[in-house]
Amino acid sequence: DQQVKQNSPSLSVQEGRISILNCDYTNSMFDYFLWYKKYPAEGPTFLISISSIKDKNEDGRFTVFLNKSAKHLSLHIVPSQPGDSAVYFCAASAGGFKTIFGAGTRLFVKA
Amino acid sequence: DVKVTQSSRYLVKRTGEKVFLECVQDMDHENMFWYRQDPGLGLRLIYFSYDVKMKEKGDIPEGYSVSREKKERFSLILESASTNQTSMYLCASSPSGQGFYGYTFGSGTRLTVV
Numbered sequence: 001d002q003q004v005k006q007n008s009p010s011l012s013v014q015e016g017r018i019s020i021l022n023c024d025y026t027n028s029m030f031d032y033f034l035w036y037k038k039y040p041a042e043g044p045t046f047l048i049s050i051s052s053i054k055d056k057n058e059d060g061r062f063t064v065f066l067n068k069s070a071k072h073l074s075l076h077i078v079p080s081q082p083g084d085s086a087v088y089f090c091a092a093s094a095g096g097f098k099t100i101f102g103a104g105t106r107l108f109v110k111a
Numbered sequence: 112d113v114k115v116t117q118s119s120r121y122l123v124k125r126t127g128e129k130v131f132l133e134c135v136q137d138m139d140h141e142n143m144f145w146y147r148q149d150p151g152l153g154l155r156l157i158y159f160s161y162d163v164k165m166k167e168k169g170d171i172p173e174g175y176s177v178s179r180e181k182k183e184r185f186s187l188i189l190e191s192a193s194t195n196q197t198s199m200y201l202c203a204s205s206p207s208g209q210g211f212y213g214y215t216f217g218s219g220t221r222l223t224v225v
Binding site for chain 2: 004006009034036041042043044045046049089091098099100101102103104
């Protein structure tokens with residue numbers, strides 16, 4: 001029972017264009033949502049988060065959108081850069097200590 | 112620079128061996144976690160701890176145990192390693208009230224059981 005789903009295993013985008021990574025969740029009790037970025041041979045690094053009381057959070061080139069009615073969130077990267085090529089994990093937490101991660105989406109940004 | 116350090120990057124162990132994976136954090140975080148990462152499955156929580164000597168089962172605790180004798184150290188133990196425990200193991204820590212803060216992860220230990 002996957003509570004956090006990333007249905008696209010991979011995404012390819014041209015440098016300078018927008019990258020949109022999507023995530024769906026099933027548990028309406030989740031109150032924090034996070035995105036992590038992972039390079040090969042490294043641990044994931046925290047990228048950006050959003051509380052369930054908000055619908056948008058922006059940090060530089062990265063924006064996360066939350067649609068609670070659809071139980072959907074997305075990460076927008078504008079403009080995309082080759083250094084953004086990595087695996088992106090969507091994650092959700094229900095106010096406790098457990099964070100549930102999605103399977104990840106591998107982003108390729110072509111120069 | 113804050114850090115979560117995992118003692119080994121790569122390990123090869125034989126079936127039936129007892130395996131210890133060590134994790135140390137220098138951020139005085141209360142919470143520590145062990146995840147395993149497998150292709151197509153993302154990160155799955157094995158065990159976590161919110162205080163010294165406290166532990167809670169995650170989603171896939173079978174075949175594993177943990178130890179947290181000191182705040183900065185969280186060890187994962189494979190009592191009798193099996194081939195289906197071949198995976199990337201990731202340790203993480205966070206302060207209490209982790210909500211927005213996210214986790215700080217170590218670089219991971221790639222364990223191969225043969």
